[in-house]
Ligand code: FES
């Protein structure tokens with residue numbers, strides 16, 4: 502039974518050791534922030550940190566992840582305060598959001614080793630596919646995240662966690678909670 506640390510908690514998966522890590526995280530650990538895009542290593546939507554390196558979890562078996570430190574998007578920060586999360590929101594580098602967890606993980610790994618990346622560094626480190634085409638804003642966001650990590654800029658862009666759905670929808674009539682119309 503492969504054991505590993507996921508978001509700082511020890512986990513043992515009672516599953517076939519050849520199960521892709523992506524399946525185990527999503528279906529067994531209920532960590533659905535990590536996305537299934539292609540299942541084939543092409544899109545990067547499934548990226549997680551494995552001992553600090555951004556890897557495609559659809560290509561790693563849980564046997565291969567044995568004993569490793571896994572960080573998913575849920576574990577990157579407790580309050581969405583990671584510089585990449587803040588900068589992605591501030592630069593509006595999110596459209597549908599499906600690619601975003603994988604991109605944030607890849608960007609976090611880059612910023613951890615190089616907080617002042619060039620455009621070329623970013624393109625090389627973040628090969629993730631985005632069907633919405635956020636690429637120009639992504640470059641700006643990663644550079645801004647680097648400035649935050651280097652402490653030459655401060656931002657506080659992401660909303661606080663735990664917002665009540667009714668409050669979140671208050672200024673967006675089309676997104677009113679479903680039960681509101683029945684009252
Ligand atoms: S789902 Fe893993 S690379 Fe696309």
Ligand code: FES
Nearest residue numbers: 596597631632633
């Ligand atoms: S924001 Fe939609 S796929 Fe990237």
